[in-house]
Amino acid sequence: MANKFIDDGTLVLNELSDYLDTSADENTTVIDQVPMKDIINDLSLLDLLENGGLEGERLQKFTHDYLNLTTKLHHPQCLAHQISAPHSNGAYAAMIDGLTNNETSIYEMGPATTTIEYIMINWMLEKIGWTPSPLPGSVEAETMTEYAGGVMTHGGSLANLTAMLAARSAKFPNLWRDGTPGNMVILVPEQSHYSLKRTAGIMGLGERNCIALPADQDGRVLPSEIPAMLETLKDENKQVLAIVGNACGTAAGLYDPLKEMGEICQKHDIWFHVDAAHGAGAIICDELRYLVEGIELADSVIWDAHKMFRTPALCATILVKDHRHINSAFSQDASYMFHEKDQPGVDLALRTLECTKSALGVKMFMTVAAMGEQKLADYISGRTKLTQDAAEYINSLNDFECGVTPETNIICFRIDGDDQRQLDIRKKLLNKGDFYITTTKYKNRWWLRRVFISTASELRHFKKLIDEIREINKSL
Numbered sequence: 001m002a003n004k005f006i007d008d009g010t011l012v013l014n015e016l017s018d019y020l021d022t023s024a025d026e027n028t029t030v031i032d033q034v035p036m037k038d039i040i041n042d043l044s045l046l047d048l049l050e051n052g053g054l055e056g057e058r059l060q061k062f063t064h065d066y067l068n069l070t071t072k073l074h075h076p077q078c079l080a081h082q083i084s085a086p087h088s089n090g091a092y093a094a095m096i097d098g099l100t101n102n103e104t105s106i107y108e109m110g111p112a113t114t115t116i117e118y119i120m121i122n123w124m125l126e127k128i129g130w131t132p133s134p135l136p137g138s139v140e141a142e143t144m145t146e147y148a149g150g151v152m153t154h155g156g157s158l159a160n161l162t163a164m165l166a167a168r169s170a171k172f173p174n175l176w177r178d179g180t181p182g183n184m185v186i187l188v189p190e191q192s193h194y195s196l197k198r199t200a201g202i203m204g205l206g207e208r209n210c211i212a213l214p215a216d217q218d219g220r221v222l223p224s225e226i227p228a229m230l231e232t233l234k235d236e237n238k239q240v241l242a243i244v245g246n247a248c249g250t251a252a253g254l255y256d257p258l259k260e261m262g263e264i265c266q267k268h269d270i271w272f273h274v275d276a277a278h279g280a281g282a283i284i285c286d287e288l289r290y291l292v293e294g295i296e297l298a299d300s301v302i303w304d305a306h307k308m309f310r311t312p313a314l315c316a317t318i319l320v321k322d323h324r325h326i327n328s329a330f331s332q333d334a335s336y337m338f339h340e341k342d343q344p345g346v347d348l349a350l351r352t353l354e355c356t357k358s359a360l361g362v363k364m365f366m367t368v369a370a371m372g373e374q375k376l377a378d379y380i381s382g383r384t385k386l387t388q389d390a391a392e393y394i395n396s397l398n399d400f401e402c403g404v405t406p407e408t409n410i411i412c413f414r415i416d417g418d419d420q421r422q423l424d425i426r427k428k429l430l431n432k433g434d435f436y437i438t439t440t441k442y443k444n445r446w447w448l449r450r451v452f453i454s455t456a457s458e459l460r461h462f463k464k465l466i467d468e469i470r471e472i473n474k475s476l
Contacts, residue, residue: 004055007056011057011060012059015063015067018064020074023456024076024456026076029072029434030071030072030078030436031071031072031433034069043065073086075436075456078436078457079451079454079457079465080450081451082250082307082451082453083306083307083313083453084306084309085310086310086311087371088370089367090311090363090366093363093367096359096362097113097358100359103359104357104361105352105355105357106348106349107346114361116362117362118361119361119365121150124150124303124319125149125150125319128283128295130319136343146322147323148322149319149323149326149327150318150320150326152315152360153317153352153354153357153360154354154357155313156193156302156316157195158352158353158354159277159302159317160195160196160199160273160277161198161202161353162326164203164241164273165203165330165353166326166328167241167242168184170328171271180203183239184240184241185205185238185240185241186210186241186244187211187212187243187244188212188213189245190213190219191215192212192246192249193275196244197210213225213243214226217443218254218443219249219443220255220257226243226261241271242271243270243271243273244274245261245262246274246275247274247275247279247280248407248410250278251410251440251441252410252412252440252442253407253409254407255407258274258292259294259297261294262294262295263294263297272300273298273300273302274292274295276292276301276302277303277304278307278410280301280303282380284376285381286377291407299322299325300319300320300325302316302318303316305317305363305364308383310371310376315360315364316360327350330353379455380409383453384408384409386459387452390406390411390452390459393462393466394413397466400414400415403442403443409452412449413449413450414445415448415469415470419445421476424476425448425472425473426438426448429469437465438450
């Protein structure tokens with residue numbers, strides 16, 4: 001069995017190594033959206049399901065053909081979405097997790113992975129400026145009552161939902177018995193992630209009760225106008241469940257004024273939640289830390305390692321200043337899992353909607369442990385600096401404009417012309433496949449949107465993109 005594992009594993013690793021080399025070649029395509037029916041045939045999916053035999057040379061061929069059909073996130077001209085080109089150590093962690101299949105809901109099912117997740121949560125808590133959780137079984141665990149906590153989840157959307165459930169439990173401790181009041185609202189930035197509206201729907205509040213906060217012309221929240229908004233909502237008999245701040249927003253990558261927002265929430269006794277899914281990297285960068293000034297005032301923060309922390313997806317975390325709030329976010333009765341027992345660790349299932357949960361902390365740990373904090377911070381600040389250089393370049397051109405000065409690795413830009421022209425240009429780029437970018441609605445207009453996340457991307461690749469956009473524009 002071991003020899004077979006090594007033989008097949010070597011075949012797969014060789015194909016992956018070739019894939020990394022191919023992805024680094026800027027003369028290859030980034031994306032090729034082959035029709036699903038062709039992929040089914042090319043990979044012999046139905047035949048393999050019926051007859052098996054995915055091993056040896058056939059496994060090698062399948063891996064080779066599959067990799068040829070993927071979108072190459074490591075490619076220097078992959079400039080589209082906020083998902084990492086993962087570090088190889090993170091990929092090894094995913095393989096280790098896949099083989100061992102230890103999960104982190106209850107300690108006995110995965111002592112090592114649960115411990116590592118616990119350590120990574122404490123690492124993030126300390127970076128925010130909160131008191132980390134004491135080690136289970138320690139003297140501190142017996143005496144401390146006020147400390148932070150958290151749990152890793154499969155994605156930021158689930159983390160946002162968990163944060164709002166923790167906020168609801170803090171405000172209405174008897175809700176599992178009495179139900180949710182019908183007059184709750186959540187106040188969110190106009191550039192908030194769509195998962196917050198989904199959260200409002202899932203919680204039964206309704207999307208219309210996920211209300212946009214006042215914002216400046218660039219979309220940043222205006223704290224000075226929040227008190228008046230709160231008074232209006234009070235007159236309407238609305239209860240504010242939480243106020244959300246972006247760190248950073250999805251469309252343009254801007255940070256809200258967290259300190260001012262946090263102080264308002266403290267004054268009015270309102271839960272303050274910071275969505276730092278993409279922009280948490282500023283927390284560990286000395287030169288970018290000013291962007292998240294005041295984040296320690298939050299009651300909850302979400303942090304996605306699969307974005308700017310070079311960790312394979314999915315790997316998100318919900319962190320709370322008071323551990324008791326996440327411990328009471330859910331109610332459960334499962335005697336086969338939760339009962340009196342010897343407990344040298346901690347059961348994380350009490351903190352999450354998920355029951356079975358993979359080794360998310362191991363993926364983040366092995367990535368950070370390979371790079372070290374300083375190299376990781378250098379990567380994050382370097383991608384941000386590269387984006388700001390790209391914005392300076394755009395501003396030097398007569399036929400392009402930049403939507404706003406970038407604060408992270410996201411830039412919105414457009415060529416002269418109407419909204420439809422921007423959409424048509426992206427369609428042409430996708431069809432050609434040598435560049436991969438997105439579009440977004442920002443300031444009531446459509447923009448081309450680029451994210452510097454691959455370690456291979458340089459300013460020259462962006463300039464090459466601009467040249468290609470000009471050529472496409474001539475043909476429209």
